[in-house]
Amino acid sequence: MRTPPKPRKRFGQNFLQDGRVIQRIVTALAPRPGDHVVEIGPGRGALTRHLLDRCRRLDVVEIDRDLTVLLRERFATAANLIVHEADALAFDFDALTAPGEKLKVVGNLPYNISTPLLFHLFGQQAVIAQMLFMLQKEVVERLAATPGSKTYGRLSVMAQYHCRIEKCFNVKPACFQPPPKVMSAVVRLTPHPRPPVEVGAYGLFETVVAKAFGQRRKTLRNALRGLLEADAIAACGVDPTARAETLPLESFAALSRTLYSRHP
Numbered sequence: 001m002r003t004p005p006k007p008r009k010r011f012g013q014n015f016l017q018d019g020r021v022i023q024r025i026v027t028a029l030a031p032r033p034g035d036h037v038v039e040i041g042p043g044r045g046a047l048t049r050h051l052l053d054r055c056r057r058l059d060v061v062e063i064d065r066d067l068t069v070l071l072r073e074r075f076a077t078a079a080n081l082i083v084h085e086a087d088a089l090a091f092d093f094d095a096l097t098a099p100g101e102k103l104k105v106v107g108n109l110p111y112n113i114s115t116p117l118l119f120h121l122f123g124q125q126a127v128i129a130q131m132l133f134m135l136q137k138e139v140v141e142r143l144a145a146t147p148g149s150k151t152y153g154r155l156s157v158m159a160q161y162h163c164r165i166e167k168c169f170n171v172k173p174a175c176f177q178p179p180p181k182v183m184s185a186v187v188r189l190t191p192h193p194r195p196p197v198e199v200g201a202y203g204l205f206e207t208v209v210a211k212a213f214g215q216r217r218k219t220l221r222n223a224l225r226g227l228l229e230a231d232a233i234a235a236c237g238v239d240p241t242a243r244a245e246t247l248p249l250e251s252f253a254a255l256s257r258t259l260y261s262r263h264p
């Protein structure tokens with residue numbers, strides 16, 4: 001059996017070495033024998049081996065060629081495992097599914113790409129039943145944040161538009177090899193079957209949210225200058241002198257609908 005290559009920082013490689021944490025992730029994912037599971041960034045297979053005999057099919061997406069070679073060797077006899085040597089940021093998850101099928105997606109994600117990866121997955125959530133990810137704890141807090149809290153921002157609003165967010169548990173650096181410099185946490189994201197609010201056009205909603213949080217300390221009137229005037233903001237039931245971090249999802253949706261009614 002080949003010796004594993006040294007962890008590569010540029011791929012965010014911090015390998016899980018705590019069996020209890022691995023078990024808690026598997027329990028939280030709760031794969032069923034008929035499930036089609038996708039693991040992002042399987043690394044040396046710490047989680048992979050516990051998923052294999054609990055689901056019907058397991059696709060793993062790993063960018064590091066040395067690790068895909070290792071995984072193919074390690075799990076050579078697993079008939080239900082498909083190893084993809086690919087960049088998860090450009091991966092077509094939709095292409096893995098049969099008509100009507102939904103995936104469970106899991107992973108101890110590389111922290112350096114977690115936000116763009118989440119957005120990539122939001123774009124394909126029609127084929128995803130559930131996502132369970134290990135992320136930097138601070139990112140999990142931002143995903144789950146409520147209006148008015150310090151961590152509430154663009155990521156919170158966009159993630160909550162797409163998914164129900166549940167923080168599961170924290171994980172200490174010592175559970176990884178090498179230990180990361182930050183605390184980690186596991187989070188469950190369950191895509192909404194239908195968007196929770198009407199936004200008119202998704203692209204406009206994205207723009208409103210990005211602009212509103214672009215300069216956090218500005219009032220909405222100033223942050224949205226050129227997009228919506230103060231009286232149009234007020235007509236949405238939103239105080240133009242408020243700041244984005246105090247606004248619930250529904251208010252961003254109302255602003256986006258107004259913009260859409262002007263530029264359908």
Ligand code: SAM
Nearest residue numbers: 011014015016041042043062063087088108110
């Ligand atoms: N799941 C393993 C574990 O828990 O021990 C490894 C987790 S490690 C934090 C992240 C893994 O994602 C590494 O194996 C790394 O090579 C892989 N990775 C990094 N960037 C990636 C990308 N863009 N697409 C797919 N895999 C990636």
